[in-house]
Structure formats: structure tokens, C-alpha cells
Amino acid sequence: MEHEKLQGELRKKILSLHKMANSGHIGCSLSCIDIMISILKYKEPDDSFILSKGHAATALYTILNEIGEIPDEAMDTFYKNATTLPAHPAALKYPAIPFATGSLGHGLPLASGIAKAKKLKGAAGTSYVLMSDGETNEGTTWEGAHFAVANKLDNLLVFIDKNRLQGFGNTADILGDTAAAKVWDAIGFEVMEVDGHNINAMLDARQIMTGNKNGKPKLIIANTIKGKGIDYMENKMEWHYLPMSEAQYNDALNRIKIDYNV
Numbered sequence: 001m002e003h004e005k006l007q008g009e010l011r012k013k014i015l016s017l018h019k020m021a022n023s024g025h026i027g028c029s030l031s032c033i034d035i036m037i038s039i040l041k042y043k044e045p046d047d048s049f050i051l052s053k054g055h056a057a058t059a060l061y062t063i064l065n066e067i068g069e070i071p072d073e074a075m076d077t078f079y080k081n082a083t084t085l086p087a088h089p090a091a092l093k094y095p096a097i098p099f100a101t102g103s104l105g106h107g108l109p110l111a112s113g114i115a116k117a118k119k120l121k122g123a124a125g126t127s128y129v130l131m132s133d134g135e136t137n138e139g140t141t142w143e144g145a146h147f148a149v150a151n152k153l154d155n156l157l158v159f160i161d162k163n164r165l166q167g168f169g170n171t172a173d174i175l176g177d178t179a180a181a182k183v184w185d186a187i188g189f190e191v192m193e194v195d196g197h198n199i200n201a202m203l204d205a206r207q208i209m210t211g212n213k214n215g216k217p218k219l220i221i222a223n224t225i226k227g228k229g230i231d232y233m234e235n236k237m238e239w240h241y242l243p244m245s246e247a248q249y250n251d252a253l254n255r256i257k258i259d260y261n262v
Helices: 004-021 026-040 054-066 107-121 139-150 181-187 199-211 246-260
Strands: 048-051 127-132 156-162 190-195 218-223
Touching: 004 026, 004 054, 004 246, 026 048, 026 054, 026 127, 026 156, 026 199, 048 054, 048 107, 107 127, 107 139, 107 156, 139 181, 156 199, 181 190, 181 218, 190 199, 199 218
Parallel strands: 048 127, 127 156, 156 218, 190 218
Antiparallel strands: none
């Protein structure tokens, strides 16, 4: 596969950061790293990006390191005292991280504001935001969504990482499937669904969406697997929280070597 090596290498970097810090939030980073590759590896100079699901910070840091936005020496400071790379993104130093995120429900309002500012200034570029499906339970998400529809922000492109798990169970069992295509279509978004681990499919969807200037904000629902690439983590809620033992870390690296040829 065209992107298989990169997908595997960035998964190894994510695991390395978590093992070094003995930290959790591994599964959510593995579910969305392919989405971030499709956005940030191929972004245009005038595009902006906000990771609203800030608990997946290691995925953000690894792709920004890959494209040269974060230096190698900074990666070694992850989760340590005085770091610029804390457990959730902080707007401390890097232009590619314009806002602190992690308190869920804030990313879409921020990205909608950026898209509105671009419209007012006649500026080019797309305002991208990556949300979790659990985050669509948040009231601020819907305020941001209705603002985007009312202001015809067709330069806003929302990705939802739909891995169907949130902090306390299956997303559908908490408040229902608020990340369903019919919900977003009903309030006025243009919606597509794709495989969130197929980068070519996401690039094709991006091209269609960003080229369609019809006054509708855009939403791509990326169907994913929490913990993707590590069999013992896949679709397991506990890997939202747990750190890895040495044996689990080595097992994960071996699994990536087999499945991604890296």
C-alpha cells in the first residue's frame, strides 16, 4: 500500500512516546493518526488545523514532527516538566498548534471562527478540525455547527474520528449516535463517510469536499478502530486509559512490524 510504511512508522513513534512517559490515551491516538496524515501531510499553505480531541496529542505531535513542524529534540521532552508537548496540546510554541485543546467541544467552535474570519477577509484555505464521535455529545459542538450552517462556511471541513467508544462505554449507549450522517445532514452539513484508515479514500473525499463551494459546511465521518494496528488494544475501552508494560510494548512493536512492514 502507498501509505503503509508511514502509517506504521508513526504508530511506532506514538507507542514510543507513551512508553517513555508511561502514559495512557494510546488507543485514541492510534484510531486517528491516519486521519491526521490525510490532513496534515497534504495540507495547503493557507489551511489551518485544530485537533479538538486533544487527548490524542501524541498522534498530533508525531505527524507534526514528520512534516517538520516540531523538531526531534522536542519529542524527547514529551510529558516532562517544562515541556512544550504536554499530554494535551497547549498553545505554547508551535504555529501548527494555535489553541490548547482537550476540554472537549471547543474545537469546532474555534474552527468555525477561523473559517468565518477567512470569509470576512477573503482569504484562501480550508479550516480543518478533527473531533471524536463522543465529542458530538457536547452542547458547544452543536452551537458551533449551527453557526457554521448559518454563516455558510463551506471553507470548514470537519472530520469525526468515529471509533464508537468514549471514556465510559460505547458511544451509542451513552447519548446515542450523535455522529450519524443523518443528524449532520439534517442541520445543513454536506456529509460523506469513509474508511478512516484508508488515506487515499480520505484524500479523495477531501478533494470533493473542498472543491464544492455550495454554501454548506463539510463533514467527513471517518469510520475507525480504537487502538488500530495493535490487536490487543483494538476496540477495547480500557486502552483509552492504560499505559503499556514492557512486554505489551514489545508485542505492539512486533505487531506493527508484521502488519505494516516497518
